[in-house]
Amino acid sequence: MxxxxxxxxxxxxxxxxxxxxxxxxxxxxxxTLLQSFRPYxxxxxNGVMSWPxxxxxxxxxxxxxxxxxxxxxxxxxxxxxxxVVLTLFLASMxxxxxxxxxxxxxxxxxxxxxAGNLLPPQLLFIxxxxxxxxxxxxxFINSNGVLYDTQLGLILIHVAVQVGFATFVLTNYLRxxxxxxxxxxxxxxxxxxxxxxxxxxxxxxxxxxxxxxxMTTWIYNDFFWAVVLLKTxxxxxxxxxxxxxxxxxxxxxxLLAAGACMAFIPTLLVFFAMRKHFVAGxxxxxxxx
Amino acid sequence: MWVPAVCTIxxxxxxxxxxxxxxxxxxxxFTNYRQIFQLDENLPIAIRNNILWLAVFALIATPLGILxxxxxxxxxxxxQLYQTSFYLPLVISLAVTGIIWDNVFRTDGVINSLLGNTxxxxxxxxxxxxxxxxxxxLFIASWRHIGYIMLLYLAGMKSVDPSLREASAIxxxxxxxxxxxxxxxxxxxxxxxxxxxxxxxxxxxxxxxxIINRGTNGLQTLxxxxxQNIQGESTRIGWGSAYATLLFIICLxxxxxxxxxxxxxxxx
Numbered sequence: 001m002x003x004x005x006x007x008x009x010x011x012x013x014x015x016x017x018x019x020x021x022x023x024x025x026x027x028x029x030x031x032t033l034l035q036s037f038r039p040y041x042x043x044x045x046n047g048v049m050s051w052p053x054x055x056x057x058x059x060x061x062x063x064x065x066x067x068x069x070x071x072x073x074x075x076x077x078x079x080x081x082x083x084v085v086l087t088l089f090l091a092s093m094x095x096x097x098x099x100x101x102x103x104x105x106x107x108x109x110x111x112x113x114x115a116g117n118l119l120p121p122q123l124l125f126i127x128x129x130x131x132x133x134x135x136x137x138x139x140f141i142n143s144n145g146v147l148y149d150t151q152l153g154l155i156l157i158h159v160a161v162q163v164g165f166a167t168f169v170l171t172n173y174l175r176x177x178x179x180x181x182x183x184x185x186x187x188x189x190x191x192x193x194x195x196x197x198x199x200x201x202x203x204x205x206x207x208x209x210x211x212x213x214x215m216t217t218w219i220y221n222d223f224f225w226a227v228v229l230l231k232t233x234x235x236x237x238x239x240x241x242x243x244x245x246x247x248x249x250x251x252x253x254x255l256l257a258a259g260a261c262m263a264f265i266p267t268l269l270v271f272f273a274m275r276k277h278f279v280a281g282x283x284x285x286x287x288x289x
Numbered sequence: 290m291w292v293p294a295v296c297t298i299x300x301x302x303x304x305x306x307x308x309x310x311x312x313x314x315x316x317x318x319f320t321n322y323r324q325i326f327q328l329d330e331n332l333p334i335a336i337r338n339n340i341l342w343l344a345v346f347a348l349i350a351t352p353l354g355i356l357x358x359x360x361x362x363x364x365x366x367x368x369q370l371y372q373t374s375f376y377l378p379l380v381i382s383l384a385v386t387g388i389i390w391d392n393v394f395r396t397d398g399v400i401n402s403l404l405g406n407t408x409x410x411x412x413x414x415x416x417x418x419x420x421x422x423x424x425x426x427l428f429i430a431s432w433r434h435i436g437y438i439m440l441l442y443l444a445g446m447k448s449v450d451p452s453l454r455e456a457s458a459i460x461x462x463x464x465x466x467x468x469x470x471x472x473x474x475x476x477x478x479x480x481x482x483x484x485x486x487x488x489x490x491x492x493x494x495x496x497x498x499x500i501i502n503r504g505t506n507g508l509q510t511l512x513x514x515x516x517q518n519i520q521g522e523s524t525r526i527g528w529g530s531a532y533a534t535l536l537f538i539i540c541l542x543x544x545x546x547x548x549x550x551x552x553x554x555x556x557x
Contacts, residue, residue, distance in 0.1 A: 010464070011363070011365060014360040014363055014365055015365055015366075015367075017356075017357075017360060018357070018360050018361070018365070018367075018371045019371075021357060021371075021375070021435075022370070022371045022374040022375070024432070025374040025375055025377060025378065025432070025436070026374045026377070028389050028390060028392065028393055029377060029381070029389060031389075031392060031393070031399065032388070032389045032392055035392060107552060110552075111548050111552060114547070114548060115544050115547075115548055118485075118489055118540065118543075118544045118547065119537070119540070119544075120489075120492060120493050120512065120533075120536050120537065120540055121493070121495075122493075122495070122511075122512045122515035122516065122532075122533050122536060123515075123533045123534070123536060123537045125515070125516075125519070125533075126515075126519055126526060126529055126530055126533065129519065217380060220382070221381070221382030221383070221384075221385075222382075223382060223383060223384045223496045223499070223500070224495055224496060227499075228516065239382045239384040239385070240384070242384050242385065242388065243384060243499075243500055253391075253392065253395075256388055257388070257392065259388075260385045260388040260389060263382065263384070263385050264380070264381045264382070264385045267380045267381065267382070268377075268380060268381075270380075271376070271377075271380040275373075275376075278376075278380070279376070279440060279444070282379070282437075282440055282441070283440065283441060283444035
């Protein structure tokens with residue numbers, strides 16, 4: 001069996017390649033995790049590659065208490081959760097209208113939404129920055145009285161950026177659901193609101209779950225908007241706060257490692273818990289034509 | 290989304306110090322563009338870096354991602370484990386990615402420790418040397434990009450009709466031949482998406498270089514130059530907008546292709 005021999009070698013090559021690459025993928029992350037548990041003095045004296053003689057939670061304690069990572073983590077949650085909820089709500093409404101009340105405008109509108117999502121954020125940020133300085137908000141939101149440097153502003157920009165993609169995905173999803181369901185609801189006398197809340201929203205649930213997981217990770221991980229739209233250190237989400245940590249404690253890489261781990265462990269947990277949704281979310285926009 | 294985009298394009302033809310109201314804006318035509326091309330020594334570096342970025346993504350990272358998808362799709366033992374490890378970078382923010390790889394590449398990091406020289410003065414400065422750091426950054430960016438491409442391609446391959454493969458195998462085609470001549474062509478929509486994603490991602494490059502050294506010293510990209518001219522040391526809104534517009538014009542091509550791909554199918 002020549003072909004059998006050949007495919008055996010092929011399998012070995014495949015496993016070899018996959019193992020080497022997986023190692024490159026996992027090793028640096030594992031290394032950072034390990035480093036976050038090592039005492040600072042040990043690393044300074046013996047180098048990063050030395051055998052870890054004892055492990056400690058000190059770095060986490062410092063990151064947690066002195067560098068107040070818990071505060072920044074909460075900031076991230078405070079931005080990501082409302083932004084995702086608002087995005088999905090708005091996007092499912094738009095998708096509902098675009099797919100169930102089709103008009104000549106719906107395809108061009110959908111194109112505009114989709115393309116808007118691909119625009120580089122740098123193109124938008126100058127006017128957004130200026131507009132944010134001009135919009136006045138009540139003082140209980142921001143003591144300066146403007147939208148710039150508020151979490152509300154950050155939430156709004158995330159919603160604006162993400163709604164396009166979410167609408168695109170949800171509209172495509174709704175198109176695959178037979179219109180007869182909607183028609184029978186209308187025959188039964190459901191008005192627009194009932195139609196949306198009772199029929200469409202429950203149907204969208206699987207797509208909303210995937211999008212929700214994906215967008216939470218995206219917004220939680222966002223760095224650009226957090227850096228350019230927030231000035232006050234205390235308001236920054238965890239990704240932007242890490243950049244500051246890097247500046248402040250230039251030499252304490254273990255503390256930085258602990259901070260970095262604190263930033264990525266929540267996303268890893270979400271990923272492992274909802275991997276199916278995460279992968280589905282990433283491919284939703286690309287494989288549905 | 291489109292209103293601020295148009296504002297930026299308009300601003301690129303003006304002079305505005307950002308202080309004072311909109312009345313202080315002066316219309317200056319193409320002056321900003323002339324100036325950035327003639328005066329700003331950062332622009333050639335940024336353009337070179339963005340082109341390098343695109344080249345590495347297109348010629349190395351994307352094909353590698355497809356190859357890994359091909360191997361993963363064979364469903365060998367431990368596939369789940371391999372697959373998960375390639376997804377990890379997608380879950381981790383670029384800011385954290387920068388810190389993780391900084392541990393490896395900094396002067397007293399893993400690589401130099403293995404090489405046996407971590408002396409701050411004599412060891413290889415992977416991130417500080419403007420001739421080396423861009424390659425290090427491209428390596429890190431590829432680390433992330435390969436996983437993304439693999440994920441997209443794998444999803445595409447799962448949707449290919451299995452009878453296509455069987456037919457090809459019966460005709461005596463080798464597995465690799467089938468992949469090249471049957472699977473890849475049948476995944477045209479995914480291929481287009483991958484090309485677009487590759488181009489857009491390489492043009493957007495910002496977070497990674499920013500977290501490493503704020504995008505200076507050999508790591509300039511167009512995205513960084515926009516930022517530097519607005520919120521950096523100097524406020525030159527005209528220049529920043531001109532860079533942003535430049536970025537937009539280059540992105541427009543791939544965006545059009547993406548739209549065409551997604552909407553031409555929807556109508557038939």
